Amino acid sequence: MVNSIDIHNVLFRRSRRTILADVSLSVGAGENWVLFGPNGIGKSTLVSMMSTRLFPTSGTVDILGNRLGKVNVFSYRSRIGLASGALNRDFSPLSDPLDVVVSAVDARLDNYYDAYDSDVYERARCLLRRYGIEYVAGKKMYKLSEGERTRVAICRALMTSPELLILDEPTTGLDLGGRELVVSALGELARGDQEVNGERPGQNGGRDDASGRQARSTILVTHRLEEIPPEFDHIAILGHVSESRARELEAEVAASEEIPADGGTVLNPAPGTIVFTGSIEEGLTSERLSDLFGMKLEVRREPASASASADGGRGREGGRWSAFVAG
Numbered sequence: 001m002v003n004s005i006d007i008h009n010v011l012f013r014r015s016r017r018t019i020l021a022d023v024s025l026s027v028g029a030g031e032n033w034v035l036f037g038p039n040g041i042g043k044s045t046l047v048s049m050m051s052t053r054l055f056p057t058s059g060t061v062d063i064l065g066n067r068l069g070k071v072n073v074f075s076y077r078s079r080i081g082l083a084s085g086a087l088n089r090d091f092s093p094l095s096d097p098l099d100v101v102v103s104a105v106d107a108r109l110d111n112y113y114d115a116y117d118s119d120v121y122e123r124a125r126c127l128l129r130r131y132g133i134e135y136v137a138g139k140k141m142y143k144l145s146e147g148e149r150t151r152v153a154i155c156r157a158l159m160t161s162p163e164l165l166i167l168d169e170p171t172t173g174l175d176l177g178g179r180e181l182v183v184s185a186l187g188e189l190a191r192g193d194q195e196v197n198g199e200r201p202g203q204n205g206g207r208d209d210a211s212g213r214q215a216r217s218t219i220l221v222t223h224r225l226e227e228i229p230p231e232f233d234h235i236a237i238l239g240h241v242s243e244s245r246a247r248e249l250e251a252e253v254a255a256s257e258e259i260p261a262d263g264g265t266v267l268n269p270a271p272g273t274i275v276f277t278g279s280i281e282e283g284l285t286s287e288r289l290s291d292l293f294g295m296k297l298e299v300r301r302e303p304a305s306a307s308a309s310a311d312g313g314r315g316r317e318g319g320r321w322s323a324f325v326a327g
C-alpha cells in the first residue's frame, strides 16, 4: 500500500517570490490530517499540489503513488475529492448544482453530456439530501447562497468516495448548524461510517476494500480549531522559514534573475515551510501557536464526550479544540 501523499523537499516560486520552501510531508493511507497555519503561508498552494492542480518548481510530489509531472493527472484525479474556494470559483454560474456534483465522476467541472446512469444521479441527490440542500437540484449555481455553494462543493468532493479527500476551509459561509453538520460528517467519514455519507459497504468508507482501492485519507485545512473533528489525530503546521533561510532564498532568486541581491526586489514575506508534523496532541500546544501568531494564546481541548467513551473512544484522546488569547 502506497502513501496517499508523499511530498519531498518542495520549493514553489511565482513571480520571483518563493512561496513555499523545504516542504516535506507524508500522509499514510487511512490517516486524517489537519493542515494549519496563518493567512498567506501557503496552505492553499500546497492543497493545489495535493489535488494535482499545481506542480512544484522543484522537489517531488507523489499523490496516490503517481508522481506529478510523470503521470497524466486525469488518469487518477477522480480518486481525489476536493472542496475549496478556488475550485468553487471555477464552476459555471449557469450550471445546475446537481450536475456540478455529478461532474466529479469524470473530474470535470460540469456535466456537458448528461450521460450518467440514474444511480449516479441518485447518489448525488442522496448527498445533497445528506447535506440539507436537496432542493437546489434544478437551480443555477449563481442563485445559491455562499453556504449552499459550500455544501454543493462538499457533496461533489464526496461523490466518487475518494481515496484522498481534501477540504480547504469547508465551513466558509456556513451557519452554525451547517458547520456542525460538516464537522460531524467529517468525524463519521474518519471513523469509516459509510451509510451516513451515502456510501455502500465496499465504497471506501475508510478501510481498504476488495476492489484494491486504498483506505481514504482526509486533509482538512482550517483556521478554526473548534472545527477540527475529534477523530483527526495528525497535524501539519505551516510557519515561516528562518530569517537566514529566507535571505538565502531571496539571494537565489536574485542570482537567477541576474539582478543585484540587494536591489530591485520587493520585500516579500518569508516563505512558508512545515514547522511541525505528527500527532495533533503534540502539535497543537499553547506555546507553538503563541509562537506562530506572535501573541500569547491558550489552547484547550474538551474531554472526550461520554458517547465517545462509551463506544471505546475509537482511538480518540479527547473532544473538540479551541484557542483564545491568554488572559
Ligand SMILES: Nc1ncnc2c1ncn2[C@@H]1O[C@H](COP(=O)(O)OP(=O)(O)OP(=O)(O)O)[C@@H](O)[C@H]1O
Pocket: 014, 015, 017, 019, 037, 038, 039, 040, 041, 042, 043, 044, 045, 046
Ligand atoms: N499565482 C500566484 N502568484 C503570486 N503569488 C501567489 C500566487 N498564488 C498565491 N500567491 C501568494 O502566495 C501566498 C500563499 O498563498 P495561499 O493562498 O497558498 O496561502 P494560504 O495559507 O492558503 O492563505 P489563507 O489562510 O489566507 O487562505 C500568498 O501571499 C499569495 O498572495
